Amino acid sequence: MSADATGVIHDLGYQRYDGDRLGRAQIVRTLTVYSLRAAFGLGRGAKAKIVPVSAFALMCAPAIINAFIVARGGTRAFPYDTYSAPVRMIIMIIFVAVQAPELVSRDLRSRVLPLYFARPLRRGDYPVAKFTALATACLIMVEVPLLVLYAGTIASSHGGGAVWAQTRALLPGLAIGLMWSVTLAVIGLAIASFSGRRAYTTGAVAIYFFLSLALAEVLIGVAGDGTAGARLGGLVSPLTVLDGVRQWLGGTSPGPVPAVGSYGAAYGVMLLALVGAGAAALAARYRKAGLA
Amino acid sequence: MTSVELDSVSHWYGNVVAVNDITMTIGPGVTGLLGPNGAGKSTLLHMIGGFLEPSRGRLTVGGSPSWRNPDIYRQIGIITERDSAYGFLAGAEFVRATARLQGCPDPAAAARRAIGLVDMVGPMNRRISTYSKGMRQRIRVAAALVHDPEILLLDEPFNGMDPRQRLHMMDLLGRLGAQGRTIVFSSHILEEVEQLSGTIQVMVAGRLAASGDFRAIRRLMTSRPHVFVVRSGDDRRLGAALIGRPAVNGVELTPKGLQVRASDYGAFSADIAGLARDEGIRLRELLPADESLESVFAYLVTS
Amino acid sequence: MPVYNRTVAAITLRAALGRKRALLFAVPPLILIGVSALLRLSHPADPAWPARILGDFGFSVVLPLTALIIGTSVLGAEIEDGTIVQLLATPVPRRTIILTKFVIATAATMVFAAVPELVAGLIATGGATRLAVGLFVGALAGAVIYNALFVCLSVATTRALALGLFYVLLWEGVLANFVGGARILSAGHYALALANAVARDPALKPGVNLTTSVVMGAIVTVLALAVAVRKLASFSLRGDAA
Numbered sequence: 001m002s003a004d005a006t007g008v009i010h011d012l013g014y015q016r017y018d019g020d021r022l023g024r025a026q027i028v029r030t031l032t033v034y035s036l037r038a039a040f041g042l043g044r045g046a047k048a049k050i051v052p053v054s055a056f057a058l059m060c061a062p063a064i065i066n067a068f069i070v071a072r073g074g075t076r077a078f079p080y081d082t083y084s085a086p087v088r089m090i091i092m093i094i095f096v097a098v099q100a101p102e103l104v105s106r107d108l109r110s111r112v113l114p115l116y117f118a119r120p121l122r123r124g125d126y127p128v129a130k131f132t133a134l135a136t137a138c139l140i141m142v143e144v145p146l147l148v149l150y151a152g153t154i155a156s157s158h159g160g161g162a163v164w165a166q167t168r169a170l171l172p173g174l175a176i177g178l179m180w181s182v183t184l185a186v187i188g189l190a191i192a193s194f195s196g197r198r199a200y201t202t203g204a205v206a207i208y209f210f211l212s213l214a215l216a217e218v219l220i221g222v223a224g225d226g227t228a229g230a231r232l233g234g235l236v237s238p239l240t241v242l243d244g245v246r247q248w249l250g251g252t253s254p255g256p257v258p259a260v261g262s263y264g265a266a267y268g269v270m271l272l273a274l275v276g277a278g279a280a281a282l283a284a285r286y287r288k289a290g291l292a
Numbered sequence: 293m294t295s296v297e298l299d300s301v302s303h304w305y306g307n308v309v310a311v312n313d314i315t316m317t318i319g320p321g322v323t324g325l326l327g328p329n330g331a332g333k334s335t336l337l338h339m340i341g342g343f344l345e346p347s348r349g350r351l352t353v354g355g356s357p358s359w360r361n362p363d364i365y366r367q368i369g370i371i372t373e374r375d376s377a378y379g380f381l382a383g384a385e386f387v388r389a390t391a392r393l394q395g396c397p398d399p400a401a402a403a404r405r406a407i408g409l410v411d412m413v414g415p416m417n418r419r420i421s422t423y424s425k426g427m428r429q430r431i432r433v434a435a436a437l438v439h440d441p442e443i444l445l446l447d448e449p450f451n452g453m454d455p456r457q458r459l460h461m462m463d464l465l466g467r468l469g470a471q472g473r474t475i476v477f478s479s480h481i482l483e484e485v486e487q488l489s490g491t492i493q494v495m496v497a498g499r500l501a502a503s504g505d506f507r508a509i510r511r512l513m514t515s516r517p518h519v520f521v522v523r524s525g526d527d528r529r530l531g532a533a534l535i536g537r538p539a540v541n542g543v544e545l546t547p548k549g550l551q552v553r554a555s556d557y558g559a560f561s562a563d564i565a566g567l568a569r570d571e572g573i574r575l576r577e578l579l580p581a582d583e584s585l586e587s588v589f590a591y592l593v594t595s
Numbered sequence: 596m597p598v599y600n601r602t603v604a605a606i607t608l609r610a611a612l613g614r615k616r617a618l619l620f621a622v623p624p625l626i627l628i629g630v631s632a633l634l635r636l637s638h639p640a641d642p643a644w645p646a647r648i649l650g651d652f653g654f655s656v657v658l659p660l661t662a663l664i665i666g667t668s669v670l671g672a673e674i675e676d677g678t679i680v681q682l683l684a685t686p687v688p689r690r691t692i693i694l695t696k697f698v699i700a701t702a703a704t705m706v707f708a709a710v711p712e713l714v715a716g717l718i719a720t721g722g723a724t725r726l727a728v729g730l731f732v733g734a735l736a737g738a739v740i741y742n743a744l745f746v747c748l749s750v751a752t753t754r755a756l757a758l759g760l761f762y763v764l765l766w767e768g769v770l771a772n773f774v775g776g777a778r779i780l781s782a783g784h785y786a787l788a789l790a791n792a793v794a795r796d797p798a799l800k801p802g803v804n805l806t807t808s809v810v811m812g813a814i815v816t817v818l819a820l821a822v823a824v825r826k827l828a829s830f831s832l833r834g835d836a837a
Contacts, residue, residue, distance in 0.1 A: 091765075097760060207664070210660065214651065215626065215630065222643075224640030343830070376681045378681065
C-alpha cells in the first residue's frame, strides 16, 4: 500500500571479523574428532550407538571373563597377540562394516562434500582425517580389551616379576592391535567410499571381509598341514594376512593361520600391498568425488 | 459420498501433540489447508490418507476409516511432500504401473489421459530421474489421478514449481474441484491458498484456528480493527465527521485516500452511508484494505 | 486373496536388480565356483574337501550373505527411498505386496546362491553326487527361510542390514557353533539338516534333527511373513513439517 520508492539500508552494527583465523590444521583436527565421535555414535541419536556400544561390550567380554578366571587362581585365559580370535575378527568386521559407511557414505549421500572443500581443506585432508578417526576408533575397540585383560590379570598376580612378565607380553599385543586398526580402517573406508547408500556399502564391506575370511579358512583347512597351500591360503583375506604377519613377527599363539614358516615375508608384502591399495583408492576417490 | 469427516482427531508423537482435537468436514470443491510450518498440516493429511493412525478421535473418508483400509485408495489419490516416484522408470511406465496397481480396466488409456491432463506428454518416455522437480511433481499428480479418484490429497503440491507450472496446476486443480471432487491441499504460502480455494482450514500449532471462507473469517474477528480506504469528494471533512462516531477508532489522511480504522464493521458500514449523505460528500470508493489472506493469517498467527 | 501381483514383481525386479547392486550378488557365487574348480584341479590333501568348500563356505557363508543382501533390498530400499508410498497408496492388499516381494527375493537367492552351489558341487564332487544334490536342496530351503526373515526385518526396522549381519555373523557364525540352545533358532542349521537328509555326509554336522528343522523352518517362515504383513499394513508416515 505504501507508495514510497526509496530504500534504506540499516546499520545493524555488522562488523568484519579481523581476528585470528585458524588454519587448515585446525579444520583437519576438528573433522577428525567429529568423525571419531561419529564412529561411536556420539552426537547422534540412541539408535546410532547400538552397534558400536554392543560391539565394544562384546569385545570386552572375554577380558572380563578372564578377570574372573584369574581371580579364582587360573592363568590368563587369552593371549595378548590374538586375544580371542573368532570374537575379535567377527566383531571388528561388523564394527567396520557398519561404522565406515557412517563416516563416508553419509557425506556422499547428503552431498556435503562441496561444503567441506569450499574451505581451506585440501583434497587429501578429508580422507586422512576420516582414516585417522576410524583407525583411532578401531584402536580403542582393539586395545582397550587388551588393557582390561592386562589389568584383570595383574590384579590377581603377585610380585613385581609377574607384573613385568605380563607387561612384556602385552606390548607386542598392542603393536598387533595397531596393525589391525590401520589395515581394517583403510580397507573399510576405501570400500565404503564408493557409494552414498549406507546399506549397500555396509553389505560390501561385510561381504568382502567375511567372505574372504571364510574362504581363507576353508583353503587352509583342506590343504594338508604344513603344505604350501596351507601356508599361503591365508593370503586371500586381510584378517588372515594380519595373522600371518603376526606370526612372521614372532607371535607364537595359535591363530587362524597355521605356522607360516618361510612364507612369512609373503604375508608382510601382502599386508603392505593391501594397505597401500586401500590408501591409494581412498585418495583417488576424493580427488574428484562430491562434485558429480 | 465424497466427504472427509474428522471428529475430535488428535495425533501425538511421544510428548509432542502434532494435531490437537480437530473436528471438521471437508466436502466437494477445493479446500486449502493453511498454516505455518510445524502446524500439523502434513500430519493431518497423512491421517486422512491412511498413512498415520489418529491417536484419538474418528476419521472417515466417504464413510469408512482410512487407516488399514487399502480399498479406500480406489477413491483417494495422494501426493505426499516427499518425492516418491520411482526414478528408474519412465514417466509413462510409472503412471501405467500405478494404473495397473489401481486395477484400472484399461491401464494404458487411463495413463494416457492422466498424463495429458498434467501436460507431460512430451517427456513421458524419459526416465523420471531426468525430470526437473516440477516435472516430477506433475507426473506424481498424473499417477494420483489415473484411477479417477473422488478425493485428492496434496501436501505442498506447488513446491519447486515455476510460476507457469504453478498456474497450470492451479488451473487443473480448480477444474477438478469444479467437477465435484473433494480436493484438499496444504500450503504455507498465502497467495496459493488465496487464489485457489474458496474454503480454507487454518491450522496453528496443531489446532484448527479457523474454517470457511476467508472473508467471512476476517469479518468474524471483530476484536481487531478493520481498515478501510475511502476516496470521496472531500476527504478531510468526511474524516472529521467520521472521528465523531463510536464505531471509528481512527482516521488518517494519506495520498491514497482516507484511511479509516473501524472497530465495528457492521456499525461503520451503516454509519458511513448516512454520514456521507448528511454532509453532502460524494463517496467515490470504499475498499477494505486488509481483506487479503495475509492479514487474516498474520492476525491468527500472532494472536 | 491374490498372492502375487505382476506389477509389484516387475517393479521390485527392476529396483533390486537393475542397479549396481546386482554386481554385488554375482561376485560371491562366482568365487565359489571358481575356487571349487581350482581345488578340483589341485587335488588337496583333505579328502573331505568338497564338504568344506561347499559347506563351510558355500552353504554357511555365501548363501546367508546373498540372502541378506537380496532380502533386505527388495523392500528395504523402497522404504528408505520413500517410494513404498506409491505402492501403498493403492488398493493392492499388503499381504500380496509382501508375498510377491518375498517370492522375488527367494527366486533371486536361488539363482544367485543355490544354483551356483549346485554347479560348484557338481564340479567339486565330479557329478551329481548325494552331497552336491543334498546341499542344493538345503540351499533352496535356506533361501526360503532366510528371505522370510530378512524381508520381515526390513519392514520392522531401518537397520535391517546391520541387524541381519549380527544375526548371520555372530548368531549363526559363532554362537550356534558353541551354544547348543542357539542352534534351535538358527535358520542355517534347519537348512543344513535338510541338506544332510539327502546327502548323509558325516562332514556336514547339522546341530538340529530333521523333524525339528522342518517344523521350525516352516514356523519361522510363516511367522516372519505374517509379522511383515502386519507391519506393512501399519506403515506410517511421520509428518515432515512436525
